[in-house]
Amino acid sequence: MTVEMTRRDFLGAAAALGTMALASNTAGAAQGATGAPGGVPGVFPERGEFIVKNAHVLTMDAKLGEVSGGEIHVRDGAIVAVGRNLSAPGAEIIRADNMIALPGFIETHWHMWGAVARNMAGPTENTGYFYISRLLGQFFTPEDNARGVRLAVAEAIFSGITTVTNWSHNLLGPEYADAEIKVHQEVGARARFAYGYSRKTPPDATLPLDDVARVQKQWFGDSQDMLLTLGIAPRGPETNSIEIAREEWAFARQHGLPITTHMGTSMERVKKRQGIQALAKAGLLGADVVLVHVTNNSPEDLKLLAETKTPVSLSPYTELRTGFGITPVGSFLRTGVPVSLSVDTTILCGNADMFTIMKAMQNIENGLQKSEFGITSQRVLEMATIDGARALGLADYIGSLTPGKRADLILVRTTDVNMLPFTIATNMIVQSAQPWNVDTVIVDGRFLKREGKLTTIDMAQLARDAADTIERARKEASKEGAGKGINELFTR
Numbered sequence: 218m219t220v221e222m223t224r225r226d227f228l229g230a231a232a233a234l235g236t237m238a239l240a241s242n243t244a245g246a247a248q249g250a251t252g253a254p255g256g257v258p259g260v261f262p263e264r265g266e267f268i269v270k271n272a273h274v275l276t277m278d279a280k281l282g283e284v285s286g287g288e289i290h291v292r293d294g295a296i297v298a299v300g301r302n303l304s305a306p307g308a309e310i311i312r313a314d315n316m317i318a319l320p321g322f323i324e325t326h327w328h329m330w331g332a333v334a335r336n337m338a339g340p341t342e343n344t345g346y347f348y349i350s351r352l353l354g355q356f357f358t359p360e361d362n363a364r365g366v367r368l369a370v371a372e373a374i375f376s377g378i379t380t381v382t383n384w385s386h387n388l389l390g391p392e393y394a395d396a397e398i399k400v401h402q403e404v405g406a407r408a409r410f411a412y413g414y415s416r417k418t419p420p421d422a423t424l425p426l427d428d429v430a431r432v433q434k435q436w437f438g439d440s441q442d443m444l445l446t447l448g449i450a451p452r453g454p455e456t457n458s459i460e461i462a463r464e465e466w467a468f469a470r471q472h473g474l475p476i477t478t479h480m481g482t483s484m485e486r487v488k489k490r491q492g493i494q495a496l497a498k499a500g501l502l503g504a505d506v507v508l509v510h511v512t513n514n515s516p517e518d519l520k521l522l523a524e525t526k527t528p529v530s531l532s533p534y535t536e537l538r539t540g541f542g543i544t545p546v547g548s549f550l551r552t553g554v555p556v557s558l559s560v561d562t563t564i565l566c567g568n569a570d571m572f573t574i575m576k577a578m579q580n581i582e583n584g585l586q587k588s589e590f591g592i593t594s595q596r597v598l599e600m601a602t603i604d605g606a607r608a609l610g611l612a613d614y615i616g617s618l619t620p621g622k623r624a625d626l627i628l629v630r631t632t633d634v635n636m637l638p639f640t641i642a643t644n645m646i647v648q649s650a651q652p653w654n655v656d657t658v659i660v661d662g663r664f665l666k667r668e669g670k671l672t673t674i675d676m677a678q679l680a681r682d683a684a685d686t687i688e689r690a691r692k693e694a695s696k697e698g699a700g701k702g703i704n705e706l707f708t709r
């Protein structure tokens with residue numbers, strides 16, 4: 218079954234049932250009535266042809282740079298041209314006065330299923346993140362996982378993140394993977410589905426590689442737009458033996474699948490397992506492997522990553538919150554290790570805000586260097602856009618506003634109170650902007666957020682589903698008696 222067929226199947230059903238009704242998106246409805254791109258209640262947004270007019274454009278393309286009073290011409294999901302005075306008769310005009318246009322943010326590591334357990338990491342061993350997520354996760358149905366993913370993707374789009382990495386590690390059976398993938402197709406943001414494990418996967422076992430092959434065949438047949446791509450997310454040599462990693466890596470490389478795994482979350486683990494050196498010796502590093510965190514590794518380890526062009530994914534708010542350490546972003550940059558940015562889990566970090574993630578990267582590095590000039594806004598913006606695309610192997614498709622690439626872009630208002638007055642655009646995005654300033658989000662030429670409203674998400678249903686899932690999982694956990702800490706978390 219191809220991606221396109223599945224989406225059409227879904228849309229047919231959705232239109233019939235009215236499940237995607239979005240009465241609040243009146244602007245989209247009006248535009249839809251005239252055949253323009255945008256949200257029409259009950260209909261997945263079409264890719265149209267339009268010109269974004271009079272934006273301050275941060276292309277993130279080294280050649281095109283920054284264009285004030287700029288225009289972006291988009292047709293059938295692709296960027297046709299970027300510049301000034303573009304001609305495109307018949308294209309819809311999208312006014313972007315007083316807005317900054319830039320590529321959508323690219324996120325490289327997010328345990329999305331857990332979004333419905335937002336903030337549920339308590340202050341003790343019995344209530345902390347690892348304990349609680351393991352406890353609750355075992356009571357999730359495929360639909361619960363799907364609800365988590367939908368909430369996470371909704372927040373991503375709202376916040377200007379156009380590409381997410383669903384680092385899926387609560388896959389209790391094949392139907393969980395299917396349920397999560399369906400959500401990505403319904404909601405429309407670009408996604409890497411990184412097929413992981415579950416807390417029930419035995420320590421001496423690989424991922425269910427047969428099912429990864431099944432999923433690849435069933436869902437990832439002939440995608441041309443790269444909207445949904447598949448990878449694997451094994452536990453890696455800090456948890457499993459290197460023999461298991463060898464098997465998983467060999468499978469992934471035979472099937473053309475990129476790999477991502479956690480690494481270096483504590484000094485003890487690094488000393489005991491020497492995961493990066495083990496991967497290096499086995500020939501398992503490379504541009505197709507995103508290592509997550511790498512907070513406690515040695516300069517020698519980082520050199521191995523630089524030599525093999527192995528990217529890292531840094532999630533400063535969870536690394537700080539959970540005590541992995543202070544994200545050593547400068548060490549990677551100075552050694553030549555490619556850096557991308559991530560959310561990780563909103564159970565710990567609370568929200569999915571790439572603006573504050575970028576701001577944290579800049580401020581942590583300047584603080585560590587004891588210098589105002591440690592790292593520029595432009596450089597951290599690259600990490601959140603083009604370098605994210607490179608880490609996912611998608612830089613030919615996304616990451617900059619370059620003609621020929623897919624049209625993933627966001628428009629950020631500069632007239633909101635926290636943005637005034639217009640000064641230096643890159644500083645405004647990294648230091649001032651917040652998700653609520655994101656007016657418009659376009660993915661593959663489709664408007665997924667328009668005039669501040671999500672077009673493919675029913676917010677009321679989303680809220681009901683999230684509450685329902687977490688209440689039920691909590692009850693199950695208490696009933697089993699497995700979670701002596703679970704009730705301590707709630708005082709109401």
Ligand SMILES: [Zn+2]
Pocket residue numbers: 326328384479509561
């Ligand atoms: Zn993680």
